[in-house]
Each structure stands twice: as C-alpha cells, then as structure tokens.
Amino acid sequence: MSQDEVIFRRFESGDTDDVWHMHRSASEDVGVRGPEGAWEDDLRNIGEVYIASGGDFVVAHIGSRLVAMGGLKPVDGDVAELKRMRVDPAFHRRGLGRRILSELESLAGALGFKWIILDTTKIQVGAQRLYETAGYVRRKEGMLHGYAVIFYHKRLTGRDAPPHMIDDIVSLDNPV
Template identity: 85%
Template sequence: MSQDGVIFRRFESGDADDVWHLHRSASEAVGVRGPEGTWEDDLRNVGEVYIASGGDFVVAHIGPQLAAMGGLKPVDNDVAQLKRLRVDPAFQRRGLGRRILSELESRAVSLGFKWIKLDTTKSQVGAQRVYETAGYTRCAEGMLHGHPVIFYEKRLAGPD
C-alpha cells in the first residue's frame, strides 16, 4: 500500500461490477457515455479479453472504493493498446490517472511490449494532457462510436 492508501493490483473476477459502474459513471462525467453496446463487451469479460490474451488490467482502490482502472490489450507481440483508463470523478485531479498509466506502462514493459497505442475523445482535454505529459505522441485523428478521437502512441523504454 502506498502512503496515501492507494492500492494497485490486477483485476479479479469480484471486481467486475465495480469496473462496469466506474466505466459508466466516468464516461458520463466527461460526456461520452452512450447507450450500452457491443463496444463495451470487453468490460463484461475482462479476464479473457485483457489478462488471458497476454495483456493486463489494473484496478486502484482507496479503501473499499474502486478509484481508477485501466487495461492493456495486446495488438501483436510488440504493441499493446491502452483501454478503459478511468478515474472515478470523486477522485479526479489527484494524479491517479498518471499513476495508473505509469503502472500500466511498467506492466507493458515487463510483458515485453515495445509500444503502447491508445485513443481518447477530443472532448477529454484532461486525458489528452495526461497522455501528452507522459510522452505520448498524437499520430492521427478519426471517429470512434460517433465521437471525434485522437490516436496516440508511445515507444516504451526497456530491453529490445
């Protein structure tokens, strides 16, 4: 446990409902929550989609409360896609997004990935700032699920 009471650990099956609720509430808070759809199926099967596939999914708790989360989904042997980085609106602006991003990057290096790719909506200026200050480079723009998005990538430090 860290000095501020935040515990980072791998997703466990008992986290499923909390992960779903954090995804929906955090998405709503930034104005990107749409109707439930197949684009969210990964969150109904985190163990298989993220962990069993060779990636990872991290949750951060403060006491009993799920405060933040994020996943790494393998694209190929060298590239992981960062997905579902969420911070509970009640815990935002405390550096948790940066901390869980750093935790996921460390796990990506230990899993042998050389690159992380991700996307975020154009409206999520706070998320863009987190990624850009962490060394991510904008590489494209597009549309996903009806939202304008920015695509980012970062070369990870680590053995080649």
C-alpha cells in the first residue's frame, strides 16, 4: 500500500482521541473553535450518537494518520444530518473533502435516507463552495452556537419533499 493511499472506514473506538484532536485543530484552522462545550458531546460518544442510532461515522487515513472524517446522524427515516465533516488542515486542497462527502452520501443512500441536511458557518467559504458544487441547496441562514450559519439540503433519491418539510427539520429552535 502506498503512503499516499487513502483508506476510508467506519469509526472504531480506538479513533476517539484522533477524531477529537482533528475536530479541534480543523475548527481552529477555520476560525470556529470556541471553548469546549456540550455542543461537542457527540464526539465523545460517536458509537451511540451516530452508528447505533442508524447513521454512520467515517474516518479516512493515509498510513496511520487520520486525515478526514464525517458523520451521518439520523433526523427521521428519510433525513440524515451531515455532521463533523473535517479535513486535516495539512491535507487541504487534495480533494479529501469531496471524497469524504461522496462516501457519506453513498452511505446515506445505502441506509435508506432520501435527504441530507447540514449547516456550515458563513466564514467557511471553502465548505460552502464544496457543498454547493456537490448539489446542496441553501435553505436559510441563522445563528447556531453563536455563529452565523447557512443551512443546506440535498435530495438523494425519490420525489421532492414539500419545502416546509425541510424547514421543519432544520429548526433553529431545536438545533441538532
């Protein structure tokens, strides 16, 4: 196996520390790292929050180094929320964001989800570009955990849902 070969696999409990460190360093790199808080508790319990709930969490490695990650958290039977998508700052501009997004979309389809929703901060212009070029549609803007965010959705399969359905799921009063 080449040192540059990227291996995608499901999260395992031994990945917990690496996932936490990537989350914190990648968040700091884009200017959205605040104090640790309850909003990050999902990363301390990935097996239950993502996998056991019917979603998934994927990590990508080059050799032994974690270089990208992301999760799918079920909202309901048709909708999954894409969460915690991160790429190691040292590995930006290598297509890893697009590849992990593609992995997560494939998994969402295989798990039976018809829609993916997500949010990203307004200052993360690179993430916005990634999602928009991958077919995600801006749904609305708001505030979440003190940051101005943009909410997106993408239909994976099936017929279009009524616009109010997505608005109901992406509720600013009940952030996921």
